[in-house]
Structures are given as C-alpha cells and as structure tokens.
Amino acid sequence: MSMTAAAGQAEHQSGVSLYRALWRWHFFAGLLVIPFMLNLAVTGSLYLFKDEINDTFFGYRYNVVPEGARLSPADITEIARHALPNGSIVSYRDPASAERSAIVTVATGDAETLVFVNPYNGAVLDTVGATDEFNYVVKRIHSLAFFGPAANRLVEITGGFAMMLVVSGIYLWWPRQQSGGVVSLRGTPRRRVFWRDLHAVTGAFAGVLIFFLAITGMPWSGYWGGNVNEWLTSRGLGYPVELWDNVPQSRKVTEDILPKPGWVVERAPVPLSDIAAAQSAKPIGINAAVEIARGLGIRPGFDLAMPAGGAGVYTAAVYPEDVSGERTIHIDQYSGKPLVDLAFSQYPFLGKAIEWGINVHQGQEWGRFNQLLMLATCLAIIVSCVSAVIMWWKRRPSGRLGVPPMPPQRSVYFGLWVIVAVFAVLFPLSGLAVLVMVAFDQVLVRFVPPLRRVFA
Structure with missing residues (x-):
C-alpha cells in the first residue's frame, strides 16, 4: 500500500471514528432528555400565548367595560383588603388599558392571593392564589420548579444537552455525497429512512432557533442562572x-x-x-x-x-x-x-443582551411574528423528539437498545474530551452530566458484559 493510500485510509478511519463517536453521544444525550424537551416544547408553546389564553378563558377577570371615572388606587386596594379581611396589601397593578382590571396582591400568612377588581365600579371579579394562576403554573411546570429545586436542575442540564444535540446533530446531518436526507425526505412513514430524514432535516433547519431557545432559557435556571447573575452583578455588567x-x-x-x-x-x-x-x-x-x-x-x-x-x-x-x-x-x-x-x-451591554434574549424567548419582542417563530421552534422540537423515538424503535434490534457502534479509533475521544471540559466550565451541571454519560459508556458499558449486550 502506498503512503498516499495509507494516509487516505487513516483519514477515512479518523472521519468514521469522529462520526460514530458524535452519533453515539447524540444518541445517549437524546435518550436522556427527550421527555424533558417535550415538556419544554409543549408548556413553552402554551406560555407564548399567555395573553390570548387570559383573554379567552379568563377574560371575566382581566377584561372590563369602561364606565365613568376610575376609582383611585387607594379605593381599589381597600376593596381588595375587604375581600380578604385578614390580609395585607403586597402590590398593586395599575390597569394596562381602559379595558383592563386592576390586580391587587394580598398576603394572608405565607400565602398570596390575586384579587381582580373592576376599576370603575369596584366589583371583585375574581380571587385566585398567586401560585394557582394558570400561566404561573404552566411556567413552573415548564421549568420543573413546580416539582422542587432538584427537578429544576434537570431542566438546566436539558438546556445544556439541547445545545450539544444541535451542534452534534448538524455535524451528523452535514451532506456527505448523499442525495437525500439533506433538504428532502426519502421513503414513506413505513420506512425508517423517512423518520431519519425528518429528524435530520427538521433539526438542521430549526437548529439555530433551538440553540437560541436553549441558551436564552439558561438565565432562569437555578444554578447557572443564579451564578451568572451574581457574577455580572459583582462586576457591574448586569x-x-x-x-x-x-x-x-x-x-x-x-x-x-x-x-x-x-x-x-x-x-x-x-x-x-x-x-x-x-x-x-x-x-x-x-x-x-x-x-x-x-x-x-x-x-x-x-x-x-x-x-x-x-x-x-x-x-x-x-x-x-x-x-x-x-x-x-x-x-x-x-x-x-x-x-x-x-x-x-x-x-450595560450584557444586561441588555440577556434581557432582549429572554424577551424574544417568551415571544414578546416582535408581536405576533415573534410568537409564531417561537411556536414553530417548539413544534420543530416536538417533531425532532417524536421522529427520534420512531427512528430508534424501527432500528432497535430485538432485546437490545440499539446504541450506535463504538468508533474504531478510540483516540478520537481525546479531542472530544477537551471540548467536553470547556463545555463543563461554561455549563457546569450539563458538563458534569456529559462526563457521567461518557464515563458510563466508556467504562461500565465497555467492561460489563450484560451492559455491553444490552447497549449493543
């Protein structure tokens, strides 16, 4: 074999190894976060239209008919206080328009209640616990904070994994002389290749937006968001x-x-x-x-x-x-x-950038276009998750998990470990989860025969 041929074969082997290593990581990461990604996409889609939901299903508490002069804020808060005699006024929300109610937050013990008051005739339109309000509950389920701090950390890990899935997914999608599966779908839903192409094409075209949603959602996370906020504040950058x-x-x-x-x-x-x-x-x-x-x-x-x-x-x-x-x-x-x-x-610039990102994340910056753009991204996440599961199920051998094969050259992992280390510095919880995932794959799966059979 000539030196040129040998070099070409080595380069080919290196390319195959990198592809398989990233495919294997992509598989494991997706397997772990698909349920959480689906939750984020579904609840996020609902929260994008929180105002429309309020007007449609809860309009009786938010919408009023203007009639005469408005009551003063003092009168409105006093009405709310009478609605909950043992409470104290925490905050008052001035009506956003002539057709909107005033909202008074009243504290009774450790609980807070929202009192919706017609600012014209003083009628109490509704009372609802602050933590029971529909969109608040949706937002808390979205972040899993509804289930406690530990569950919220899982969403933070998911956000980091989502960024990793986008980057590795685009590498796997990148055209390599194939004629299909780049911008078109091959076969029919009966065939695995259809779901593979649907997954790849959807992820490729929506990848940038999915990455954007993931990175702009991180500020709300308990560990990363809190530490970044503190770091920015201590340096006058927030x-x-x-x-x-x-x-x-x-x-x-x-x-x-x-x-x-x-x-x-x-x-x-x-x-x-x-x-x-x-x-x-x-x-x-x-x-x-x-x-x-x-x-x-x-x-x-x-x-x-x-x-x-x-x-x-x-x-x-x-x-x-x-x-x-x-x-x-x-x-x-x-x-x-x-x-x-x-x-x-x-x-400061960083503070503006983060707040702007959060606003776009919530579909608020460019009106209806922003809502629909983020909704399309959420739907792309759902399609990616569903197609991934179907594609895996059709490929999975009987009695085994159907994990993509190990790379032929294990040396390819050295470079990837460096990337993981950098990722772990930027996003500690997600990076730690990646390290655990890779260690499981390279140690337990590799050296424990029953696991090696299951994960084959």
Whole structure:
C-alpha cells in the first residue's frame, strides 16, 4: 500500500471514528432528555400565548367595560383588603388599558392571593392564589420548579444537552455525497429512512432557533442562572450598580418584593426611605406614589410594591412586550423622591443582551411574528423528539437498545474530551452530566458484559 493510500485510509478511519463517536453521544444525550424537551416544547408553546389564553378563558377577570371615572388606587386596594379581611396589601397593578382590571396582591400568612377588581365600579371579579394562576403554573411546570429545586436542575442540564444535540446533530446531518436526507425526505412513514430524514432535516433547519431557545432559557435556571447573575452583578455588567452608591440599602432584593422582576434586576438591592423622616413625616400614600410613577413616564400596566415597614419604599416596575420599555423606580415613601430610577437604556451591554434574549424567548419582542417563530421552534422540537423515538424503535434490534457502534479509533475521544471540559466550565451541571454519560459508556458499558449486550 502506498503512503498516499495509507494516509487516505487513516483519514477515512479518523472521519468514521469522529462520526460514530458524535452519533453515539447524540444518541445517549437524546435518550436522556427527550421527555424533558417535550415538556419544554409543549408548556413553552402554551406560555407564548399567555395573553390570548387570559383573554379567552379568563377574560371575566382581566377584561372590563369602561364606565365613568376610575376609582383611585387607594379605593381599589381597600376593596381588595375587604375581600380578604385578614390580609395585607403586597402590590398593586395599575390597569394596562381602559379595558383592563386592576390586580391587587394580598398576603394572608405565607400565602398570596390575586384579587381582580373592576376599576370603575369596584366589583371583585375574581380571587385566585398567586401560585394557582394558570400561566404561573404552566411556567413552573415548564421549568420543573413546580416539582422542587432538584427537578429544576434537570431542566438546566436539558438546556445544556439541547445545545450539544444541535451542534452534534448538524455535524451528523452535514451532506456527505448523499442525495437525500439533506433538504428532502426519502421513503414513506413505513420506512425508517423517512423518520431519519425528518429528524435530520427538521433539526438542521430549526437548529439555530433551538440553540437560541436553549441558551436564552439558561438565565432562569437555578444554578447557572443564579451564578451568572451574581457574577455580572459583582462586576457591574448586569445593571449599573453606581445608581445605589448614595442610597441606603435594605437587605431585600428586587425579586423579594415584585410579582415579576426583570432578570437583570432580580438581585438588585431595594433602597430604604429616609429613616429620619419617618419620625416626623407622614407617608405619601399609594395614590401619590402611583401619580409620581406615572409622572416619571413609566408605561401603563406597572406593578407597585408596597413599602415593607417604616423604612420601606414604593417600587414601581414594568416589563412590557417591548423590552426597551423595562423600568424600575424606587420611591421614598415620605418625600416621594425617586431614589433609584432604572431604565433598560441604562443597562450595560450584557444586561441588555440577556434581557432582549429572554424577551424574544417568551415571544414578546416582535408581536405576533415573534410568537409564531417561537411556536414553530417548539413544534420543530416536538417533531425532532417524536421522529427520534420512531427512528430508534424501527432500528432497535430485538432485546437490545440499539446504541450506535463504538468508533474504531478510540483516540478520537481525546479531542472530544477537551471540548467536553470547556463545555463543563461554561455549563457546569450539563458538563458534569456529559462526563457521567461518557464515563458510563466508556467504562461500565465497555467492561460489563450484560451492559455491553444490552447497549449493543
């Protein structure tokens, strides 16, 4: 054999080894996360249309007919207090338009209840536990936070695996002189090749969007999201920390007091009102606080958190569909002075990028087009998952799992281990899961005969 032929054969073997190694990893990763990916896609599709769901199924609590002058915020919150006599007012949501109800959050013990009030005639339209509201439940199931912190970590791992599946899947799809399965489907649903092509083509064309959904969903994850938020905050990259330099700060952070804080400001400290003024001045009251927030130009539909104690502040915040309208204002409860007024335009670049990504992830940035684009991505995830299962089932040998074969050259793993190490640094939980998965494949499956037979 000539040196040229030998070199060509070695190159061919190396290419086959890399293909098989990535195919094997792709298989294991998909096997582990398909149930979680399906949950994310289905619940995510529902959450994209949360406003439409509210208007269609829960319009009786959100929609009102304008009739006369609006009641004052003080009157509305007092009505809500009477609806739950033993409760205390936590926050007030100003109606987003003339046809919308006001929403008051009332705390009774450790539980919070949303009270929907007609701002014109004072009728209580509905009361629902804050954690029982439909879209809140959907969002919590979406993140698996509904089932506890440990389950939420599984979603974080899934997000990392989804990115790995996209990258490895595009490599596996990449045309290698084949005539079909690149942009077209071969065969019929009776044949495995049809489902293979459907899986590959769907993943290839939707891959970038699936990767986008995965990376923009990571900020909500408990471990990665919390640590990244803390890292950005400590370096002034999430929000402009200098705004708090001359303001006394409480031990509370924004997520402690608002029903829906923006991700960038979740860990931002809540200021304190002028404690000295508390001895001589009277609080301005909710009516004045609402008027101050409106006068400062905050968009309609904002939440106003009530002061916590004598040194607390009023906090007005809005997170509209257009991310540029995000704003958080902390108001001294005695002087009415805005202590911190933070708008989206003041975020550093990384803070803006993350908030924008989150907004697009939720289908809010470009109206209906954004919703439909993200819905199409969710449907592509469902198609990818279903076609993967059918394709595997048709390929699976009787009594065995049908795992793709081991690469002929094990040396190919050295380079892949380096990539995994970098991935583990960027996404620790997902990286750790990959390391466990590969160690299982290379040690247990390789050296334990019963497992080797099952995973053949």
